[in-house]
Amino acid sequence: MLLRSLSALLVCLACSPLWADTLWLNNGDRLTGEIILLDGGKLALKTRYAGQVLIDWKDIDTLRSEKPLLIKRDGLDSQHSRSLAAAGKGMVRLENGTSETVPLASIRQMVPPRPFIEDRVWEGNLDVKLDLERNEDKTDEWKLKGDTRVEHGRWRHVLSGQFENETKNGERTEDNWELEYDLDRFLTKHWFVRGSYDQENDEFQFFERQRSYGVGPGYRFWDDELGRFDLIAQLSRFQLESDAGDLDFNAYSFEWDFKRLIWGTRFELYSKAQLQVPRIEEIDYVLDSEFGLRYRLNDWARLSLLYELDQVRGLGQSDSDRHYLIGVGVGW
CATH class of the missing domain: 2.40.160.40 (monomeric porin ompg)
Known part of the structure; x- marks a missing residue:
């Protein structure tokens, strides 16, 4: 039973996508990769095909991420998000037990939490x-x-x-x-x-x-x-x-x-x-x-x-x- 469970877990890990983050830009383009950091109005995205690229935050229409992120918004303390879901033009939904849809323009910083x-x-x-x-x-x-x-x-x-x-x-x-x-x-x-x-x-x-x-x-x-x-x-x-x-x-x-x-x-x-x-x-x-x-x-x-x-x-x-x-x- 243990061997079967470990085998199933390894299959799931092998099948899970390496590049789980997706950005939709205002011009209709879609980019996939790994979100590294948002700071100073620039989002750093690590891609398989072009390495790390910097994207103007104002050029992003919405985005999706399946990993935890630490987010700093206007007038609020930093908050953790278990995942992000696309939520329409200029919006994103924060998932952390409860859902909250916020404007992208209100987010100033975004970075994966440090390893514990x-x-x-x-x-x-x-x-x-x-x-x-x-x-x-x-x-x-x-x-x-x-x-x-x-x-x-x-x-x-x-x-x-x-x-x-x-x-x-x-x-x-x-x-x-x-x-x-x-x-x-x-x-x-x-x-x-x-x-x-x-x-x-x-x-x-x-x-x-x-x-x-x-x-x-x-x-x-x-x-x-x-x-x-x-x-x-x-x-x-x-x-x-x-x-x-x-x-x-x-x-x-x-x-x-x-x-x-x-x-x-x-x-x-x-x-x-x-x-x-x-x-x-x-x-x-x-x-x-x-x-x-x-x-x-x-x-x-x-x-x-x-x-x-x-x-x-x-x-x-x-x-x-x-x-x-x-x-x-x-x-x-």
């Missing part, structure tokens, strides 16, 4: 970047950066890290790694409290080992299928170790985390930055920031461009380190 693991949302990125210089000196630098986050209920876990290695004329000039873990507890839909632990090792710095602990409030402006934007403020305790001695001090920390999909889902803008203001006279501030653009080659592969700015100011002087990097990676 039980009640959890899991996402992340892993990028490899290579920087080669062939001037008077031969310099090879490569960097591995990654981050992942899991959110369930009122809790969010964020793990990020990087490894960097550089050789100049055959000799190592940089060798460092950093690992950070953040734990967020949401008090409301937007406000949360973050606790952080960060550890960094660098063989070519005076302070070879660095640890920090922090706690403070954060505010989430948005976090959905299109991106996120968080601001966090913390009071941190730093412990720096070297062969010549150790240094402990407190610091104020300010951080942002931004990501936004643009032009359908092909491009992703992202930026992360952390500003540390130590409570010691020798250092005014320490800035660690990055600004990047990812191009989605397919559902999992990414091509990324990254600008990094690290800056330290103290005793009336500033020291800046800038990097322009290109890399490839995976995302989920």
Whole structure:
């Protein structure tokens, strides 16, 4: 009996259409494919015959979709639709236990919901970047950066890290790694409290080992299928170790985390930055920031461009380190 049921299920899956979404345009044409995203007045449709195409939302007469979608309408919070049904010129019917017919013009955003693991949302990125210089000196630098986050209920876990290695004329000039873990507890839909632990090792710095602990409030402006934007403020305790001695001090920390999909889902803008203001006279501030653009080659592969700015100011002087990097990676 079990084998017969599994066989029937496999037959149903094999016979189900891969491209289940249909658009009817104002000029009478009909397109079939998979709805990827509606944003900025453009609908991204993945087709078998032309890849991903962008269609003006105002040119669509009606549409049909058999998969769940997250929909944002004028003046309303986001709502889930189990499926969409065609409903006449300029209209569509939302099916989610009950039926509701709405004008297409009232829909601003539409995107498949993020994948869930039980009640959890899991996402992340892993990028490899290579920087080669062939001037008077031969310099090879490569960097591995990654981050992942899991959110369930009122809790969010964020793990990020990087490894960097550089050789100049055959000799190592940089060798460092950093690992950070953040734990967020949401008090409301937007406000949360973050606790952080960060550890960094660098063989070519005076302070070879660095640890920090922090706690403070954060505010989430948005976090959905299109991106996120968080601001966090913390009071941190730093412990720096070297062969010549150790240094402990407190610091104020300010951080942002931004990501936004643009032009359908092909491009992703992202930026992360952390500003540390130590409570010691020798250092005014320490800035660690990055600004990047990812191009989605397919559902999992990414091509990324990254600008990094690290800056330290103290005793009336500033020291800046800038990097322009290109890399490839995976995302989920």
